[in-house]
Amino acid sequence: MKNTKVVLNQRPEGALKESDMVLVEETLPALEDGEVLLEVEHLSVDAFIRTTFDEGAFHGTADLGQPIMALGTARVVDSRFDGLNQGDAVFGPMGAQTHAKLPGAMLQKLDESELPARSFLGVLGLATGMTAYAGMTWVAEVSEGDTVVVSAAAGAVGSCACQVAKNLGARVIGIAGGPAKVDYLVNEIGCDAAIDYKAGDLEGQLSAAAPDGVDVFFDNVGGEILDTLLLHINERARVVICGAVSQYERTGDVRGPSNYLKIPEKNASMLGFTVMRFAEQYPEIQSGITDWVLSGKLKLPEQVENGIDQFPRALTLLFSGGHMGKLLVAP
Ligand SMILES: NC(=O)c1ccc[n+]([C@@H]2O[C@H](COP(=O)([O-])OP(=O)(O)OC[C@H]3O[C@@H](n4cnc5c(N)ncnc54)[C@H](OP(=O)(O)O)[C@@H]3O)[C@@H](O)[C@H]2O)c1
Numbered sequence: 001m002k003n004t005k006v007v008l009n010q011r012p013e014g015a016l017k018e019s020d021m022v023l024v025e026e027t028l029p030a031l032e033d034g035e036v037l038l039e040v041e042h043l044s045v046d047a048f049i050r051t052t053f054d055e056g057a058f059h060g061t062a063d064l065g066q067p068i069m070a071l072g073t074a075r076v077v078d079s080r081f082d083g084l085n086q087g088d089a090v091f092g093p094m095g096a097q098t099h100a101k102l103p104g105a106m107l108q109k110l111d112e113s114e115l116p117a118r119s120f121l122g123v124l125g126l127a128t129g130m131t132a133y134a135g136m137t138w139v140a141e142v143s144e145g146d147t148v149v150v151s152a153a154a155g156a157v158g159s160c161a162c163q164v165a166k167n168l169g170a171r172v173i174g175i176a177g178g179p180a181k182v183d184y185l186v187n188e189i190g191c192d193a194a195i196d197y198k199a200g201d202l203e204g205q206l207s208a209a210a211p212d213g214v215d216v217f218f219d220n221v222g223g224e225i226l227d228t229l230l231l232h233i234n235e236r237a238r239v240v241i242c243g244a245v246s247q248y249e250r251t252g253d254v255r256g257p258s259n260y261l262k263i264p265e266k267n268a269s270m271l272g273f274t275v276m277r278f279a280e281q282y283p284e285i286q287s288g289i290t291d292w293v294l295s296g297k298l299k300l301p302e303q304v305e306n307g308i309d310q311f312p313r314a315l316t317l318l319f320s321g322g323h324m325g326k327l328l329v330a331p
Contacts, residue, residue: 097331142216
């Protein structure tokens with residue numbers, strides 16, 4: 001079976017370039033006992049992938065010449081693993097490639113009866129909807145009447161996080177780059193207000209959108225946005241560090257928040273989390289999300305780029321802000 005894979009060509013210096021990745025063709029060897037041959041249907045384009053291009057990465061460092069790490073859904077073409085048969089839909093660590101030969105034990109068989117398989121990368125995705133659900137519910141502990149601000153709000157995690165907070169009874173303000181994203185947040189995602197950080201005067205826009213201050217800041221960006229938000233937190237506010245996409249392409253040290261003294265002054269807390277902390281609650285999270293999706297209370301628009309050759313460009317879009325909702329590649 002022929003496979004086309006995207007491999008790391010060179011370690012990026014600062015901003016990611018498409019030329020940091022390159023396409024390689026190969027022929028996959030025959031299956032061994034316990035293995036499954038897969039045709040990849042959708043790949044999840046996630047911010048964490050960029051972090052694996054650096055030495056000492058939290059999620060593991062990508063080797064030069066190896067397929068780039070990516071979660072995906074696939075169809076079983078051939079199986080030498082009990083429990084998976086030709087035609088089954090599965091989720092797993094596919095890697096950025098058209099086909100994969102993986103141990104069946106690494107794969108999760110998907111139930112496509114309620115939602116399509118690609119939903120397990122988006123609204124039901126571990127690094128997307130499930131992250132937003134767990135972070136907003138159990139880390140931010142959002143409750144009725146809270147004023148919640150979400151950064152990178154028009155992205156995958158952010159779009160879900162805004163809606164989870166709304167469903168928990170909060171007033172929600174999204175921050176994103178550009179007028180089209182502001183429109184998307186208010187008119188599609190249901191935010192009560194949205195801020196265009198690229199238009200400047202974040203401080204003034206925030207004062208206008210949240211005149212009574214902020215109870216929860218769900219941060220995906222870090223840097224200047226986190227610093228500005230800290231100036232607006234209320235007594236007992238929760239600042240939740242979900243990610244820091246502004247820092248993933250840095251050339252020097254990570255920039256920490258200089259306004260962190262607002263935390264003790266406001267008796268506030270700053271908490272980080274990874275979705276893996278909630279492994280025991282995964283079934284509960286998936287069933288909660290499915291109920292909301294089926295009752296129309298949660299949606300995640302998808303932007304699908306077609307062709308494995310589009311994967312390098314798609315990954316750069318995460319940092320240039322060129323997508324809304326969940327970004328997928330259909331190889
Ligand atoms: N804690 C966890 O377990 C966990 C799990 C998954 C993901 N995450 C985190 O969740 C965050 C979102 O990830 P995602 O995969 O859903 O990506 P995403 O939000 O779909 O894409 C990233 C977005 O970040 C914004 N952005 C990029 N550079 C920026 C900058 N310098 N300043 C401000 N905004 C910037 C862009 O939108 P604009 O056009 O608005 O700039 C872009 O759309 C990341 O920080 C990721 O690390 C955490």
